């Protein structure tokens with residue numbers, strides 16, 4: 001007798017599979033991001049619209065059942081969103097990351113002791129790779145070091161996708177995503193939202209937005225610029241490719257291996273930075289070029305994307321030579337001896353990467369918020385301020401800390417008697433908020449470690 005299995009009609013005509021993508025093991029890799037040629041230089045066309053939602057958990061601490069139930073709900077919610085919007089720039093990308101307080105408030109020490117990635121110091125596993133963010137030398141006294149439990153980063157070419165998903169996740173009530181009723185997406189009762197931060201990147205938006213809002217300096221922003229400060233910041237050669245920023249990928253940064261629970265995860269730094277655009281554009285093109293890249297650059301104003309290929313890397317000796325010979329340090333040159341590998345290397349996955357390959361990944365975006373669209377912990381001003389919601393990924397928070405100190409450049413400034421306006425571009429920035437997060441692999445994006453309690 002034939003025992004035919006019932007045919008599964010559910011996935012026969014599935015528009016969400018029109019552009020089929022295999023979800024990467026990391027959350028930070030973005031399938032479908034295309035590459036454009038800018039006067040011979042490859043540049044990634046990153047999603048146009050971005051939002052970050054930060055929150056504290058409203059769950060009771062020490063109640064394993066509640067956390068496990070929350071884990072199941074968030075897993076289902078994210079899966080339901082992704083069953084409607086494809087994992088491409090035309091759908092939506094959601095990255096979930098967790099602050100230090102999540103691991104200390106909700107996960108018992110016997111579990112974190114065993115599973116949290118540890119940074120290597122002289123080859124020995126020491127502190128967690130996730131540590132609190134610090135106040136850097138040039139941060140204002142008013143900087144807020146945040147203590148959120150969780151952060152969600154949304155990206156899409158369509159702003160409405162982001163707004164609809166934020167509404168469905170965090171606002172009670174009946175919701176439609178792309179006109180389709182959704183049942184499992186609302187998880188707002190698990191959180192107390194602390195901020196909503198929104199912005200954009202690319203497609204001439206910085207100039208358009210700044211002119212519309214009459215921001216001083218707007219007319220000087222080059223028409224095609226993807227960020228307020230003019231130069232492209234999504235060079236293929238300036239952004240870590242593939243899974244390079246993951247804890248385990250390159251030997252020497254953490255104790256993680258491809259078999260570890262947090263393999264394919266990484267550390268994320270989130271900050272908000274206000275920019276003095278009028279001050280920045282009071283410099284001429286050459287002075288901006290030198291402070292953004294290095295004082296040896298000669299590209300004309302039509303080059304918004306000067307090559308960042310491995311052979312253009314500035315290592316420490318050259319950086320000091322720049323300071324000695326010209327009295328100027330460029331922003332990316334200040335950090336490349338840390339953000340790039342200083343020798344040919346092989347990853348734990350067998351990929352060979354040449355000297356000068358970048359391992360730090362930036363996914364920052366511009367904003368006109370002052371400081372956020374919604375801020376539960378402080379005031380919001382309606383006066384627009386050009387700025388950046390900075391997001392950077394590195395295998396350890398210790399590496400980020402080292403890079404960010406170099407960006408302030410106090411040591412070299414003292415050594416070579418450099419004025420503030422010649423030390424990268426920190427003179428034109430004011431950072432208002434900071435926090436480090438751990439971004440788990442996609443497989444553990446929902447309340448990591450909860451299932452082990």
Ligand code: HEM
Pocket residue numbers: 227229231232233234235237238239273275292308331332333335336339340358359360362388390392400403404407429
């Ligand atoms: C207003 C804020 C910022 C702007 C406009 C900005 C812009 C840029 C640009 C245009 C580049 C070179 C282009 C590229 O490589 O794609 C760059 C490189 C870089 N930025 Fe920033 N940046 C900002 C803040 C930061 C912060 C807060 C950090 C934190 C450490 C940072 C770290 C880096 C690093 C490490 C590189 C070099 C990457 C490499 O080539 O190895 N930036 N940035």
